[in-house]
Amino acid sequence: MLRQTELFYGGDYNPEQWSREIIMEDMRLMKQAKVNYVSLNIFGWVNIQPSEDVFDFTFLDEMMELLHKNEIGVDLANGTASPPAWLVKKHPEILPITINGTPSVHGSRQHYCPSNQLYRSYVKRLSEAVAKRYADHPALIMWHINNEYTCHISECYCDSCLAAFRQWLKEKYQTIDELNRCWSTKFWSQSYSERDEIFLPKEMPTFKNPAHQLDYKRFISDQNLALFKLEKEAIRKYSQDIPVMTNLMGLHKHVDGFKFAEEMDVVGWDAYPNPFEEKPYPQFLANDLTRSLKKKPFLVMEQAPSAVNWRAANGAKKPGQMRLWSYEALAHGADGIMFFQWRQSQGGAEKFHSGMVSHNQDPESRLFKEIVQLGEELEQLNELVGTTYVADVAFVFDWENWWALELDAKPSAKINYIKQMRDLYKVFHELNIGVDFVHPSESLDPYKLVISNAQYLVTEDFSTKVKAYVNAGGHFMTTFFSGIVDENDRVYLGGYPGAFKEVLGIYVEEFYPMPLDAKSRIAIGDGTYETETWEEVIHLKGAQAVANFTQGYLAEMPAVTQYKYGKGESYYIGTKLFEAGNRVIIEKILTEADIPSTASEFIQNQSHSISVTCRENQLDNFIFLLNYGQKSETIQLNVSAYSLLDEAIVQDNITIPANDLKILKIPKVR
Incomplete structure (x- = not known):
């Protein structure tokens, strides 16, 4: 497999939008900016297949040769991100259908159903044609498959999806009786006797079966993964030694990143922090999450040099902001910094999305000077390629839990997996504690502390794993509304948090969600700390109270607990704390787990800044x-x-x- 030896730097390149004169100017400016890597042909389907029976690679051939001549490597896309108009006209059945029964039309992008077999056949044919032509081209560094799966089409309710969903259920459950058991269909007389009685979870009079909804989300993710694998296999038919990837989107809800990463040689994501934020912690978190999908260096495949075009107010990055945030990604394990896009488009929906070369076309502009500076600096840092990020702490991250947790009919509508995780992650970032993210199927042993945030859905296997980890000396912290249901969204009986009850040494009798705009406080030592969203009745079964509620019926009752289990310790936070409260609890745990700040052996003082x-x-x-x-x-x-x-x-x-x-x-x- 071709190995990376230098930090990648560049961006999406769309030369089909430009004249020959501008393309030649691009080569000169790319050299000036030290660009060594571009993504090509991402939206190129109609350019290389202008009609069903015609493939024309003339222009793409020229671009591959030109980039190679200028010593710029190519991340070559198979071009499937946007089906051409001729395909939609001939086969409108490939279009996705909304929950209300409305099909998409041509004129945007990603207008395809991932389950449609006819569409898949066209994708396979195109991918094979591109791979056959360019497999041995010396400019080729990486295969880029499709683009941002489910970015726009995260649901489809067409007949192809219905048939595929029923088949997916057959393979998962084998028998209709097992499906009925796992879906709890005795409730509301929902039981099925045949699979063709099952529909996609479209419009219904009131709450839908949550197990049905959860399996549909699993299905959509799996269908897009199956499409990715089909495209990958088509490329691998002709190209075995070139790495394959697609660009994920960090904290994107609709595809299981861990499953996708298993099929990718390199993981990349598209990073779009908001310039109005001093520290965009969700994007910082997503750097660590993306690296953690394979526990290897990752690529930032897209970021904006300055403003994007799709927010209500599209702030421009201030001087130095793009550079500092680029190094934030590099510091957390990136081996490449890429932009969307090289040259800002003159027309189309993203014409006000900034480019490395702006509309002003001024090589003396502040932005282009920053682009050149960053390229020159990265050229000095190639020894970073392949190095390992250092982390003593792990956050559990599970897309299936995210889907299940945020379905309707929960005790509080304010529960939010990512926002609550961000609040905890922020404290570790501010304290300079490196973190990985782990899937529940992974080993916990490499870490001194494991954080399980809002892990509502917990399998018995993971419950057993946590007990073994803590018993052997690990430190484990989880938060409210965790350990509640199994993988079929069925509640563990005998008291909350069922799957974690033993290892935490507590029993939660009852939830007490707070009014949506209410605040309360808990007492920790001599101080009190503000809370919101959630309270509950916690009984100690061996654990001790670290903090107590201070108001109402729950006053003086435990709010945060600690329990010695075997050689280790477990901690439970039974409310939603603000930053100050999270920090005092986390600092206590870090001290007890003997986890110092990163690089403390080399550095005497660490500033908050x-x-x-x-x-x-x-x-x-x-x-x-x-x-x-x-x-x-x-x-x-x-x-x-x-x-x-x-x-x-x-x-x-x-x-x-x-x-x-x-x-x-x-x-x-x-």
Whole structure:
């Protein structure tokens, strides 16, 4: 398999939009910006297959040759992201159908049903044709399959999906009796005697069966994965040694990233933080999540050089913001920084989405100078390629739990998987504690602390795994409304949180969701901390109270608990805390689990403004110091180090200007 040897830098390139004169100017500017990698042909279907019986690779051939001549590698897409008009006209049955029965029409993108076998046959034919032609081209570095699966079409209710869903259910449950049991169909007289009695969960008079809805979400994710695998297999027919990937979207709800990552050689995602945010923690979290899908370096496949075009107010990135956030991704394991797109489009729906080359076409513009600066810097950092991100803490992340948790008919509509995870993640980021994300099927053993946030759906296998992990000396923390149901959305009986009750040493008798706009407080030691959303009646069954509720019926009752289980410790937070409360609890756990801040062995003082992360290989540690503050900060060093961007040895201390960074290389003691 072709191995990456340098940090990738570039963006989506769409030369079909431009004249020959501008294309040649692009080559000159790409060299100036140190671009070494571009994504090509992502929306190229109609360009290379203008009609059903005609393939015309003339223009794409020229672009591949031109890029190779200019020493720019190509992430080549098979071009399936947007079906052409001739295909829609001839076969309108490939179009997706909304929940209300409305089909899409041509004129946007991603207008296809992933289950439709006819559509799949056209995709297979196109993918094979592209792979056969370019498999041995020297410019080819990566295969890019499709684009942002389910970005726009996350549901389809057509007849193809109905037939495929029934077949999917047959393969999963084998018998109709087993389906009825797992779906709890005795409720509301929903029992089925034949599979053709089952429909997609379309419009219904009131609440739908949650097990039915959950399986539909699993099905849609699996159908898109099956489409990806079909496209991949078509490419692999002619190309075995070139890595294959698609661009995921980080905290995107509708496809299971762990399942997709199993089929990808390299994982990438499209990062679009909001410039109005000082620190966009969801996107920071998504960097760590994307890396964690394979526990290997990842690629930022798209980001905006400045503004996007699809928010209500599309803020431009301030001077230095694009650079600092690019290094945030690099610090957390990225081996490439890419943009959408190279040149800002003159027309079309994304013409006001910024490009590396702006509408002003001014190579002296502030934005292009920043693009060039970043490219020049990344060229100095190729020894980072393939290095490992250092993390002592793991968050459990499970797409199936996310789907189940946020279905309707729950005790509170304010439960939000990602927002609650972001609140906890923010504390670890601010404390400079590196985190991975793990799927419930993965081992917990490499980590000193495992966080299970709002893990409503828990299998018996994971429950057993957590007990073994804590019993052996691990530290485990979970939050309210966790451990409630099994994989079929059936409640564990005998008291909440059923799957975690034993390892936590508690029994929750009853939930007490708070009014949607209400606030309360809990007492921790001599202080009190604000809460919202959730309270509950917790009984101690061996655990001890770390914090108590302070108001109403629950006053003086446990709110946060701790339990020694075997050689380890478990913690439970029975309410939704704000940042100050989360921080005091997390700092307590980190102390007890003996988890120091990242790079504390090399650094004496760590400022709140400085984000500290570490990547490593067998020989060296690479310490990233990113200053998100508004003033310079000086960090005291315990060892001498080499500052990569300064190309200088530093001793005793190093100063990081505001909105800037340093990367230190520190040899390991051998």
